[in-house]
Amino acid sequence: MTDILLTAEPTLGQRARTALGRRNLVFVGLMGAGKSAIGRMVATQLGLPFIDTDHEIERVSRMTITELFAAYGENEFRALETRVIKRLMRGGPRVISTGGGAFINDNSRHHIKSAGLSIWLKADLDVLWERVNKRDHRPLLKTENPKQTLQDLMDRRYPVYAEADLTVQSRDVRKDVIVDEVLEAIIDYCDKGKPK
Numbered sequence: 001m002t003d004i005l006l007t008a009e010p011t012l013g014q015r016a017r018t019a020l021g022r023r024n025l026v027f028v029g030l031m032g033a034g035k036s037a038i039g040r041m042v043a044t045q046l047g048l049p050f051i052d053t054d055h056e057i058e059r060v061s062r063m064t065i066t067e068l069f070a071a072y073g074e075n076e077f078r079a080l081e082t083r084v085i086k087r088l089m090r091g092g093p094r095v096i097s098t099g100g101g102a103f104i105n106d107n108s109r110h111h112i113k114s115a116g117l118s119i120w121l122k123a124d125l126d127v128l129w130e131r132v133n134k135r136d137h138r139p140l141l142k143t144e145n146p147k148q149t150l151q152d153l154m155d156r157r158y159p160v161y162a163e164a165d166l167t168v169q170s171r172d173v174r175k176d177v178i179v180d181e182v183l184e185a186i187i188d189y190c191d192k193g194k195p196k
C-alpha cells in the first residue's frame with residue numbers, strides 16, 4: 001500500500017499547482033466564455049480558493065451588476081471593478097474569474113498582469129450566443145440586436161484579450177476537457193525556459 005502511494009505520479013492538477021507557485025490564475029474573456037464555470041472547476045483541481053469578481057462586486061456593493069449599471073453607469077462600475085481586482089491580486093494564490101470587461105480596462109489589466117497568470121477563454125460567436133441568450137442579466141446585451149452587440153464586442157475586445165499569457169479555446173465539448181486543457185496550458189507555459 002505504502003509503495004503504491006510513494007510511486008504514484010502527480011495528477012495534472014498537482015503538476016499545474018506546482019507550476020503556478022504563488023501566482024494567481026486569472027480567467028479573462030467575453031460573457032459566456034465559461035470563466036466562472038471553468039474557473040471554479042480548475043480551482044478545485046488546483047486545490048485553491050475560487051473567487052468571481054462579479055460576485056465579489058455584488059457582495060461588497062450589496063447590489064446586482066444590473067442595479068449597479070442602472071444606478072451609477074458603466075464608468076463607476078469599472079472603477080469599483082478595478083478596486084476589487086487590485087485587492088484580490090494582492091492576496092492569493094487563488095483562481096479569479098473576472099467579468100467580461102475587466103481585462104479591457106487599462107487599470108484592471110495592469111493589476112492582473114502584475115500579480116497573475118492570465119488565461120483567455122476564447123470562443124466563437126455561435127458558442128457564446130448559444131450560452132448567453134438563455135438569460136438576460138447582462139446589461140451590455142440589453143440592445144435591439146444582442147447577437148450583433150456580442151459580435152461588436154468581439155471585434156473590439158479580442159485584440160486586448162490576446163495579451164493574456166495563455167489562450168484556451170472554449171467550445172462545445174465537455175467542461176472537463178476544457179479544464180484539462182487549462183491545466184496543460186499552465187504546465188507548458190511555466191515549464192518554458194526551464195532546462196530540459
Ligand SMILES: Nc1ncnc2c1ncn2[C@@H]1O[C@H](COP(=O)(O)OP(=O)(O)OP(=O)(O)O)[C@@H](O)[C@H]1O
Nearest residue numbers: 030031032033034035036037099100131173174175
Ligand atoms: N465547455 C462548456 N460546455 C457547455 N457549457 C458550458 C461550457 N463552459 C461553460 N458553459 C456554460 O455556459 C454558460 C456561461 O458560462 P459562464 O457563466 O461560466 O461564463 P462567463 O465567462 O463567466 O460569463 P460572464 O462574463 O457573463 O460572467 C454557463 O451556463 C456554463 O455552465
Ligand SMILES: O=C(O)C1=C[C@@H](O)[C@@H](O)[C@H](O)C1
Nearest residue numbers: 031054065099100101138139
Ligand atoms: O463584458 C462585460 O463588460 C461585462 C460582463 C459581465 O461579466 C459583467 O461584469 C458586466 O455585465 C459587464
Ligand SMILES: [Mg+2]
Nearest residue numbers: 035036054097
Ligand atoms: Mg462569470
